Amino acid sequence: MRGDSAPELRQILDEDGQLRDDAVVPDLTDDELLELFRMLKLARHYDERAIKLQRQGRMGTYSPIAGQEAGHAASAFALSGDDWILPSHRADIASRIRGLGLEFHLMYCMGMERGNRIPEDTPVFPVTLPIATQIPHAVGMAWASKYMGSDRVFMPYFGDGGTSEGDFHEGLNFAGVFDTPTVFFINNNQWAISIGPDQQTKSRTLAQKADAYGFEGVRVDGMDPLAVYQVTHEAIEKARDPPEGELRPTLIEALTYRFGPHTTSDDPSVYREDEELERWEQRDPIPRMETFLRDTGRLDAELLETIEQQVADEVNEAIDIAESVDRPEPTNMFDHTFAEPTPRLQAQREELQMLREEYGDDAFTH
Amino acid sequence: MSGTETTETTNLTLVQAVRDALHDEMARDDRVVVLGEDVGVNDGVFRATEGLYDEYGAERVIDTPLAESAIAGTAVGMAAFGLRPVAEIQFMGFIYLAFDQIVSHAARLRTRSQSSFNVPLVVRAPYGGGVHAPEHHSESTEAMFAHMPGLKVVIPSTPYDTKGLLTASIRDPDPVIFLEPKSRYRASREAVPTDSYTVPLGEAAVRREGTDVTVFAWGGMVAPTLEAAENLAEEGIDCEVVDLRTISPMDVDTIVSSFEKTGRAAVVHEAPYTAGMAAEITATIQEESLLLQEAPIERITGWDTHYPLYASEDFYRPGVTRIEHGIRNAAGF
Ligand SMILES: Cc1ncc(C[n+]2csc(CCOP(=O)(O)OP(=O)(O)O)c2C)c(N)n1
Numbered sequence: 001m002r003g004d005s006a007p008e009l010r011q012i013l014d015e016d017g018q019l020r021d022d023a024v025v026p027d028l029t030d031d032e033l034l035e036l037f038r039m040l041k042l043a044r045h046y047d048e049r050a051i052k053l054q055r056q057g058r059m060g061t062y063s064p065i066a067g068q069e070a071g072h073a074a075s076a077f078a079l080s081g082d083d084w085i086l087p088s089h090r091a092d093i094a095s096r097i098r099g100l101g102l103e104f105h106l107m108y109c110m111g112m113e114r115g116n117r118i119p120e121d122t123p124v125f126p127v128t129l130p131i132a133t134q135i136p137h138a139v140g141m142a143w144a145s146k147y148m149g150s151d152r153v154f155m156p157y158f159g160d161g162g163t164s165e166g167d168f169h170e171g172l173n174f175a176g177v178f179d180t181p182t183v184f185f186i187n188n189n190q191w192a193i194s195i196g197p198d199q200q201t202k203s204r205t206l207a208q209k210a211d212a213y214g215f216e217g218v219r220v221d222g223m224d225p226l227a228v229y230q231v232t233h234e235a236i237e238k239a240r241d242p243p244e245g246e247l248r249p250t251l252i253e254a255l256t257y258r259f260g261p262h263t264t265s266d267d268p269s270v271y272r273e274d275e276e277l278e279r280w281e282q283r284d285p286i287p288r289m290e291t292f293l294r295d296t297g298r299l300d301a302e303l304l305e306t307i308e309q310q311v312a313d314e315v316n317e318a319i320d321i322a323e324s325v326d327r328p329e330p331t332n333m334f335d336h337t338f339a340e341p342t343p344r345l346q347a348q349r350e351e352l353q354m355l356r357e358e359y360g361d362d363a364f365t366h
Numbered sequence: 367m368s369g370t371e372t373t374e375t376t377n378l379t380l381v382q383a384v385r386d387a388l389h390d391e392m393a394r395d396d397r398v399v400v401l402g403e404d405v406g407v408n409d410g411v412f413r414a415t416e417g418l419y420d421e422y423g424a425e426r427v428i429d430t431p432l433a434e435s436a437i438a439g440t441a442v443g444m445a446a447f448g449l450r451p452v453a454e455i456q457f458m459g460f461i462y463l464a465f466d467q468i469v470s471h472a473a474r475l476r477t478r479s480q481s482s483f484n485v486p487l488v489v490r491a492p493y494g495g496g497v498h499a500p501e502h503h504s505e506s507t508e509a510m511f512a513h514m515p516g517l518k519v520v521i522p523s524t525p526y527d528t529k530g531l532l533t534a535s536i537r538d539p540d541p542v543i544f545l546e547p548k549s550r551y552r553a554s555r556e557a558v559p560t561d562s563y564t565v566p567l568g569e570a571a572v573r574r575e576g577t578d579v580t581v582f583a584w585g586g587m588v589a590p591t592l593e594a595a596e597n598l599a600e601e602g603i604d605c606e607v608v609d610l611r612t613i614s615p616m617d618v619d620t621i622v623s624s625f626e627k628t629g630r631a632a633v634v635h636e637a638p639y640t641a642g643m644a645a646e647i648t649a650t651i652q653e654e655s656l657l658l659q660e661a662p663i664e665r666i667t668g669w670d671t672h673y674p675l676y677a678s679e680d681f682y683r684p685g686v687t688r689i690e691h692g693i694r695n696a697a698g699f
Contacts, residue, residue: 113678165463195404201431270407328678355688363685
């Protein structure tokens with residue numbers, strides 16, 4: 001029967017932030033648990049500020065992640081060393097956790113290529129906007145890395161909509177056939193712009209699609225930070241060192257919800273009901289994690305205040321950096337088409353320079 | 367214009383004219399179906415399909431999963447089997463995921479089957495820059511499609527033409543790539559007949575008569591070109607502005623006859639310079655009227671680089687100043 005292979009939903013915290021009866025807290029130190037909480041708070045605060053920047057005309061289109069913080073943050077938190085992530089348009093906090101300052105994402109959203117100039121030794125691939133196209137890249141990188149004898153793991157992020165694209169299926173098939181150390185992370189936020197779950201696929205779950213490719217699919221409460229951490233951690237371990245007879249890749253479906261619009265140019269009230277949103281707000285990952293940390297004596301009001309201050313400072317600083325870097329030199333666009341500019345590119349660069357000198361830069365913007 | 371008796375009009379923006387054409391063709395012919403991402407309940411991310419879902423329902427206004435290759439490929443199958451699908455690709459920058467289906471199948475099924483099958487399909491996509499869109503949202507890669515035999519490539523610049531050209535595209539028995547300049551979606555309004563009418567494919571329009579230089583443009587470049595022409599008139603350079611409207615098949619007669627009048631030409635497009643449509647227009651003019659040519663033909667285009675993120679886009683996309691500069695070169699040679 002259809003859906004028989006659907007994996008069950010993994011959870012550690014219930015909706016009120018209480019440990020479930022059978023649950024085991026992941027093997028993290030108190031400091032690590034607090035750091036994970038701080039990343040969730042950072043993501044939420046960043047999201048609020050980014051939306052305001054867009055509304056104030058200080059930044060272009062932005063894709064909010066409120067509701068999805070645990071899916072992005074707790075999964076990236078499970079990576080280590082030089083494990084790589086390949087973000088989609090919505091995974092800024094994961095990049096931050098892998099070492100990329102938030103100012104990079106801001107610069108990118110402000111229309112500046114600098115935001116994609118990833119500093120050396122930061123295992124983050126540039127943001128990929130065409131949906132699902134980074135999935136085969138992740139498989140190829142993992143394949144290359146395995147060939148080079150490394151035990152790094154590669155994790156592409158994408159949404160439920162991404163699982164409909166050919167690149168998803170072709171990428172997962174290759175991962176299975178060539179047994180690459182790849183963890184595919186779906187943030188199933190229920191909506192791919194206006195298309196709801198039932199119109200995207202008739203599979204009962206997204207995780208079970210892994211069955212078709214011969215490796216494991218896992219379904220997790222994507223608003224439970226501890227459970228997301230745990231399943232990702234297990235998938236990473238397996239990618240590095242699979243048990244006899246099992247394949248390295250895992251498909252993780254994190255069941256979550258996007259509270260806000262798809263992007264700052266979208267109006268979700270056209271296609272979804274308020275009460276659906278209210279239902280999902282009950283599962284908000286941040287109060288759940290806060291309750292858990294308070295109940296277990298790891299967090300108090302004073303520490304919470306410190307964390308909130310740190311988070312606000314970090315976001316302020318990122319905005320300051322992004323807004324104060326020099327605007328890109330227009331001729332920068334000629335410098336990165338090839339390693340060596342062709343004669344024609346060189347001539348075009350000179351032509352643009354000549355036009356700027358003759359007419360002034362203002363003449364281009366009016 | 368043909369096929370209308372009344373003179374009743376409404377003032378529409380370009381994107382409303384898209385919607386109007388879709389609406390009228392769906393009313394007229396129940397083989398017409400619309401499919402794509404977010405075209406139904408959401409009325410399209412640019413509102414190009416506004417109200418269609420409410421009026422014609424989910425069987426004819428189809429919200430698809432997120433899969434461009436499947437959108438184009440199933441539309442090829444629908445078209446081959448008797449429907450008249452109008453597929454929306456949300457942004458032209460995502461059309462490459464459908465490219466194989468468009469060029470390997472939509473474009474050549476007629477040839478392959480010796481006309482025992484045809485593909486009366488329209489693929490609509492917003493294209494071009496000028497609206498501070500994110501990466502992959504601003505390119506103009508029309509030449510890739512113009513290069514493919516078996517495809518028609520239509521790019522309107524005004525609301526009136528949009529309704530007439532889209533109507534003609536839907537009724538056309540062959541596949542049409544219909545590219546909508548998103549910088550013009552809401553830039554102006556124009557009186558558009560409420561009845562259906564067609565603007566024939568493959569015919570250019572002379573937007574401004576002039577005697578000194580012919581300037582060829584289409585889509586999003588027509589408005590700045592007309593502005594440049596007005597400015598240059600004050601300097602004593604009288605431009606003729608030709609809006610190609612269809613870049614494949616190209617209206618060679620209008621291109622050549624306008625050029626023969628002026629003897630000088632400039633071509634304006636947002637796409638990169640190398641192997642862009644300007645090269646094709648230039649070669650055509652040289653074949654047809656070399657001896658009447660009084661100056662090198664100016665190509666005023668995007669650079670041979672990727673379309674930059676929006677902080678630099680004004681330096682990439684030809685604007686009024688660059689267009690004036692290029693035309694002056696052609697006029698002053
Ligand atoms: C190939 C491609 N088609 C269309 C788009 C336009 N688009 C941007 S985001 C989006 C929906 C994505 O939904 P999902 O994959 O579920 O990810 P989410 O945005 O919900 O995180 C669409 C259709 C795109 N970016 N790329």
